[in-house]
Amino acid sequence: MDANTQSSNAHLTTPTRLTGAEILWATLVGEGVTTVFGYPGGAILPVYDALRKFPIHHVLVRHEQGASHMADGYARASGKVGVAIATSGPGATNLITGIATAMLDSIPMVCITGNVSSKILGTDAFQEVDITGITLPVTKHNFLVTHPEDIAAAVRSAFQIAQSGRPGPVLVDITKDAQQATAVFDFEGAKPKPYRPHPMLCVEDSSIAEAAELIRNAKRPIILAGHGVMQSNAMEQVRALAERSQTPVALTLLGLGAFPASHPLNMGMMGMHGEAWVNHAIQEADLLIACGMRFDDRVTGSLSTYAPKSKKIHIEVDPSEVNKNVKVDVALIGDLREVLEQLLPRIGGRDGAAWLKTIDASKGAVAVRDIKNLPDSGHLYAAHVMHDLWRITGGNAIVVTDVGQHQMWEAQYFHHEHPRTLVTSGGLGTMGFALPAAIGAKFACPDKEVWVVAGDGGFQMTAAELATIVQEKIKINIAVINNGFLGMVRQWQEFFYDKNYEATPMVSPDFVKLADAHGIAGAAVRTRAELAAAVEEARSAPGAYLLNFIVEKEDSVYPMIPAGSALHEMIRRPGKNPLVESANDE
């Protein structure tokens, strides 16, 4: 520990007079922050000037959207609060896509922005925007701070709000004069009031009993597990519920990893691109036990035809989500883990064999997806890439995906065994998320193997962050799934717009050369035969590595439930598709 570290830690115990900028860093240190992602500018310069006195590593991004995605990826991979910093005006507005991404997926994040001096607020001064006004609908809360003595309390509250209840992003906007002026820093004195749980949380004993009764009597129950399982750290409890009641588990996209993929009760992903038999089972179920998921439209399809035969138990921390999309029979509104702890003692052994057998039978002759044994037709499909990535990494890597076809193929063919190993933008569906979020994830878990999986479209949205990888000397592997199209949009055009491929064919640079220009090694992969060796080469390379997978141009993600259709009305894999895995699909 150097002298600077010691002096900054001393601030935490003894009230000291500091500048607002120093107070900000000292508070972040006090909150346990070690890494921040940011980009300097005029209105945040005093903060940057004070940085060298504090034991915090600052990652210089190439665009502020990268900073907010990195903070997000850091939070998703670690479960801790991610921190992004930007200047006023365009710096602040560039953060917004990343903030909205975090909001929709309930990610704990704190964004710090500088603003013009409080005396000229609201005058359209140079690089001034009303960032607290702009971010109001996409933050859980935000603060405008104009006095140095308010900084510590605002930042500490921000950390509390970001992590409590249903997590989310919080923005703290600090005027330049507040950064420059001095105040007494009292870390303990700035402690926020104890967290006040949402007053409408409600877990009544009678509801617990009712839920237990429904589970006991159910003939065809399914657990629907979502992101909340990880947010609440309820993996064990969900597993106990599933095992004790012999109930199969279907996962949302953000729930992948919450329940081991290899577990015999794991059915895999539900919804728009879930396997047909998973969605059929949901439609046939007589009881759905929703754990930390919000019946998103990508999961339910048409609400009027959704799971018509089932009773529904909803365990959810946000009361505004209950009965929003789907009417439920029993609502247990509270922290998932706490609710399950109350519920589990009432769950006895159940014989689920008949229902599990029915589900098994509906999978068809080839129940286990094993595309590696399919004959090599010479074509390279994205599914092969995902499957081999999973096989070669042993499923132990953190995979950070972008948004689109590759994201769904990843969800289908990379079998996530552990929580927080899939980092993906679910709710907002933000293209350009993967590369910066992966940088954040790598800083959160430096000892983990991190893979970016991105399409050729999304990758180019934030490709500038390649330089950040090089400047920070971090090891990240990048798989670009390059089909020369904005693939998912093309797929919709194929299915719903008479193959009118308007604005979806995309000319891209040579990604290997692009990587090379940054000092990142790479290779192009065009056949299945080259795949495994290329992945191994990337993994063993000392630095970051980019693989440009030139895949089949007009491949589609199957099965697919068209938006707004019933869950059982899906578009199935065409028979001639070489990736058909199930006899039922033929």
Add this chain to the structure above:
Amino acid sequence: MLHTFVAYVEDLPGVLTRVASLFRRLNINIISLTVGRSERVGLSRMTIVAESSTEAGHRIRASLYKLESVVHVDDIAQAPAVTRELALIKVAATPKNRSQIFELVEIFRARIVDLTSESLMIEMTGVESKIEGLIEVLREQDGRILEICRSGKMTMRRGQHTSRVLRAMGAAGEPETDTAEALEDTAVEP
């Protein structure tokens, strides 16, 4: 249906925007919104009236609670409550036609709070229908209505506070002596 929410909010800049923005996002028009100080130091009290589906009440209340600046929300729904509105009405009136207006003001239990040779101002408190009744008959008079200023609705539940939160805050009110109010509610409905 018409929803009436009573919200205790922190008395800080921007809180009104946060509350209003929630309704804006749901594309719900706010029919009336009144804000003022409450019995709690540092907390303002809002009465928000909005038209929305019956089921929306739960979600709006739950969403209001998600705002960090909101401390307590009550969905009055059909519960027994007293609702009042204040109106200031300026009418063009000369010494010749004043007396008719004085008569109306008397019947409606309103008050004259300003009088000049060309105009007078009426202050009236009551339920919405009563205020609208007065405005309607004033329109039928010779004198012209020059200005109308209405506060929007203020609502308070009858009887002792039942809210768990308010009790915990130690802010439970005394029971209202509501007989007079109840009588007034039904009195003089034109």
